[in-house]
Amino acid sequence: MKHLMLFFKPVQNSLAAFFLFMGIWFLLSLFFDPYIVPPPAAVIKNLDSLCNGVFMENLGISLGRILTGFGVSLVLGTAIGIVSFTLHITATVETLLVLFQVIPGLILGIVFLLMFGVGSAAPVCLIVTLSTPFIAINTANTLMKRNPVLEGVIRSFNGGFFHLLTDLYLPSLVPALKTNATQGLVMALKIVLLGEFIASDNGIGYLLNAAKIYFNMEAVFFYLLVVLLLMLCFQVVLNSLFVIFFQKYLYPD
Amino acid sequence: MLSVSHLTKTIHGRTIIDDLSFTLYPGERVSLSAPTGAGKSSLIHILSGLDKAFTGTVGMTARARVTLFQEPGLFWYKTVAQNIFYPLKINGITLSNDILQQYDRWMAVTGLAGAADYYPHALSGGMKHKAAMVRAFLTGPDLILMDEPFRSMDLASRTQIMDHIRAGYPEITLLLVTHHLDEMPRITRQMLLFKENQLSSDFERLDLPAVAGK
Secondary structure, eight states: OHHHHHHHGGGHHHHHHHHHHHHHHHHHHHHSOTTTSOOHHHHHHTHHHHSOHHHHHHHHHHHHHHHHHHHHHHHHHHHHHHHHHHTTOHHHHHHHHHHHHHSOHHHHHHHHHHHHOSSSHHHHHHHHHHHHHHHHHHHHHHHHSOOHHHHHHHHHTTOOHHHHIIIIIHHHHHHHHHHHHHHHHHHHHHHHHHHHHHHOSSSHHHHHHHHHHTTOHHHHHHHHHHHHHHHHHHHHHHHHHHHHHHGGGSOOO | OEEEEEEEEEETTEEEEEEEEEEEOTTOEEEEEOOTTSSHHHHHHHHTTSOOOOEEEEEEOOSSEEEEOSSOOOOTTSOHHHHHHHHHHHTTOOOOHHHHHHHHHHHHHHTOGGGTTOOGGGSOHHHHHHHHHHHHHHTOOSEEEEESTTTTSOHHHHHHHHHHHHHHOTTOEEEEEOSOTTHHHHHOSEEEEEOSSSEESOEEEEEOOOOTTO
């Protein structure tokens, strides 16, 4: 039971959000016509036709973009965070990165659409541009929360910068890495939907846009459900990976 | 072994150590007692080489110096045993039979034998300090600086550990910062007594009464 809780405790908020969404959807369906808000039961009944080959193909395309953008953001953001901490330029880098964060994603999406055209490049670039600052700032700030006691211990035992890096700084990054990975992946999912919505001819975001244009509300709600389930899956998978491989580095509750 | 000459330390315009001079010769074991906030921990940091912002000189001929800080400073992701062997590992010291025997004795004395595979978060404050103490002594120091290392331990544990240090490491040079008067004669032979709220040249160096078995 304890081990089960280790996996599911961090995703309890997402689970709650999922059930909240289902509850609100069900309640709304009581007050609106089925062609505006179809009841959850109707969508579930039509799962076979909604989960067709086209959907699976577009889901694969979206997942590819999410994982590519997220992977690049995680590596780039972590590297920028570590470098800015090492060079003592965290404040300057943070100021620059915040500039990227305040630019609305919609505007950036249109800019990337004009730059790269319709396809995968625009959504992936959108993820990298919007997620990297968050990851970099979080990484740098974690490193700046120094542990003077352990630094003193390492130095008093003749440990040098290498030992500080490998035995203190990098292990203390793991909790931040977990946050970055979880939040970054959820951000990537939201951003890719936005990017595909405005700048793509495939992917779940594109299907959502198409379903909206054709007023196919069953499909719209189905895609929203898929997005929520994807978020949950990402969190469970990431949490499992951290529990299995990095549990000892995470600070105990 | 350790020579402090005209040491002065100022923090934010306030002089907390003022013209302090004293010497520890090899094998001497000395307690340091002063009011709270007098700069004892600052002195330990300076003597440990962690704080270079001072005037005066600190001379040291110790081959191997270790410090026991007020905080145990255990790595949260290492087990007790891994924490204890950490200094040996980073200094490339192989685990000899002598070290392993010392380790076994220390684990028995401190009551940590059953907790070698525990992570620090599963230990009490006193047990963490014990693990830090074992770690410090296993490195084979000839000078050890201690900043209230017994404060989280119960009286029985304190006594047992101090007796072990006294009996097992008679040649070690030791400087102990403590508020506990009962600790001083059990582990040290002399005491530097500072009465003012500042470490300065105004102190007494007193011989301590012998404790049974000392």
